[in-house]
Amino acid sequence: MSTGWLVQAAVFPVPTVVRGEPETVTPSPPAVGWPSRRAYRGLVSILRPVGRMGGARYLIFAGWCVASWCGFEPQGEIVHTQKTRSVTKSEDGNRPHELKLIETWVDEHADYLFGHALTRLRDRHVAEEVHQETFLAALKSVGKFRGDSSPRTWLVGLLRRKIADHYRKRYREGEGKSIDATDLTIDAWFDENGSWIVQPKRCEMDPAELQQRADFRTVLQSCLKSLPDRLAEAFVLRVVDDWKPDEVCKVLSITPTNLWVALHRARARLRACLEANWFESDGPGEEG
Amino acid sequence: MLSCKEATRLVSEGLDRRLSFWRRMRLRLHVVMCRGCARYARQTAILDRIISDRDGEDLFADASEQISQKTVRQIRSSLHQAATDTNHPDGK
Ligand SMILES: [Zn+2]
Numbered sequence: 001m002s003t004g005w006l007v008q009a010a011v012f013p014v015p016t017v018v019r020g021e022p023e024t025v026t027p028s029p030p031a032v033g034w035p036s037r038r039a040y041r042g043l044v045s046i047l048r049p050v051g052r053m054g055g056a057r058y059l060i061f062a063g064w065c066v067a068s069w070c071g072f073e074p075q076g077e078i079v080h081t082q083k084t085r086s087v088t089k090s091e092d093g094n095r096p097h098e099l100k101l102i103e104t105w106v107d108e109h110a111d112y113l114f115g116h117a118l119t120r121l122r123d124r125h126v127a128e129e130v131h132q133e134t135f136l137a138a139l140k141s142v143g144k145f146r147g148d149s150s151p152r153t154w155l156v157g158l159l160r161r162k163i164a165d166h167y168r169k170r171y172r173e174g175e176g177k178s179i180d181a182t183d184l185t186i187d188a189w190f191d192e193n194g195s196w197i198v199q200p201k202r203c204e205m206d207p208a209e210l211q212q213r214a215d216f217r218t219v220l221q222s223c224l225k226s227l228p229d230r231l232a233e234a235f236v237l238r239v240v241d242d243w244k245p246d247e248v249c250k251v252l253s254i255t256p257t258n259l260w261v262a263l264h265r266a267r268a269r270l271r272a273c274l275e276a277n278w279f280e281s282d283g284p285g286e287e288g
Numbered sequence: 289m290l291s292c293k294e295a296t297r298l299v300s301e302g303l304d305r306r307l308s309f310w311r312r313m314r315l316r317l318h319v320v321m322c323r324g325c326a327r328y329a330r331q332t333a334i335l336d337r338i339i340s341d342r343d344g345e346d347l348f349a350d351a352s353e354q355i356s357q358k359t360v361r362q363i364r365s366s367l368h369q370a371a372t373d374t375n376h377p378d379g380k
Contacts, residue, residue: 095371095372096371098371099367099368102367103364103367106360106364106367110355110363111354111355114353114354114355114359115353118353124353132359132362132363135363135367136367139370190292190293193291194291194292194293194294195291195292195293196292196324199323199324200324200327200331202327203331205331205334205335205338207334207337207338210338211338217347220339221347238304239336239339240340240347242340245304245305259304260300260301260304261297263300263303263304264296264297264300264301267300267335267336268296268300268332270335271328271332271335274335
């Protein structure tokens with residue numbers, strides 16, 4: 001739609017350039033019926049290039065004109081003016097209103113978002129930085145917020161984009177540690193034939209119940225913290241945030257093979273950590 | 289025959305994408321015969337299910353570490369600054 005307007009804006013000035021040179025050829029306007037000599041000249045100069053075009057082109061041009069004036073464009077125009085109006089308004093009046101809204105969101109969601117950022121970035125300083133950027137981005141694009149999701153969901157969406165940007169930047173510069181070829185922690189669980197030295201314990205886990213238990217969350221979080229950075233990042237993006245594998249690879253700049261390795265290690269370590277800290281202490285399935 | 293070490297790797301990969309037919313068969317065969325790997329497979333699958341983000345509620349959102357009041361104040365002041373700066377945008 002907006003390209004239509006661009007093209008129009010680009011097309012119409014052209015005849016005015018044409019108007020300049022063939023002054024003498026211009027037929028004199030009829031004495032009556034034209035509001036002004038200038039308007040008549042303008043129309044003639046607009047129509048002349050059209051006349052030079054072939055019939056088919058003329059039809060296409062006319063069709064496009066009709067479509068753009070009668071079809072989509074009027075709506076486009078309304079949206080357009082609304083947009084510009086809201087921008088100008090916000091510059092001299094609405095800004096405080098938006099600012100106030102964002103400030104209430106800071107009050108309500110800052111803690112949650114910070115926790116969210118901290119688990120993913122694993123560094124207080126970086127998390128604070130990204131957290132602040134998120135609210136600034138929210139202020140900038142609050143006009144795009146439609147009430148169809150909760151503010152928190154919308155803010156989390158913004159935050160995730162910021163986090164992804166941060167990962168991308170960090171790993172494109174090759175700053176991050178690469179994923180080790182071997183994982184000694186996991187290797188130590190198996191004998192030289194690759195069989196379990198100590199088999200996993202029996203444990204009946206009820207997902208619905210565990211999700212509700214605050215003590216389980218605490219254990220889970222401390223287990224996640226014990227993972228190496230790259231394993232935790234891959235795991236959180238893939239499993240917690242449910243990103244597609246190729247997206248995770250792109251953001252963390254790793255190969256798919258690396259990703260499978262990282263996810264395997266993360267799951268294996270998390271399970272072992274839970275076995276040690278949850279199953280055995282106050283977990284439900286102790287007797288196996 | 290698949291070793292337990294390889295089996296655990298395939299278990300994880302199977303949670304992320306569909307394994308090829310032969311790898312799936314080899315894994316199944318192993319898991320049927322190996323109690324340790326059967327438990328491992330079940331527990332990691334349940335773990336994934338518990339952890340997956342449902343409706344934006346995040347089990348990993350770290351509630352233990354609160355944001356400092358100083359940072360909140362800093363966010364507010366930068367918001368105010370950004371709000372007044374919009375008339376002459378010069379980056380951020
Ligand atoms: Zn096994």
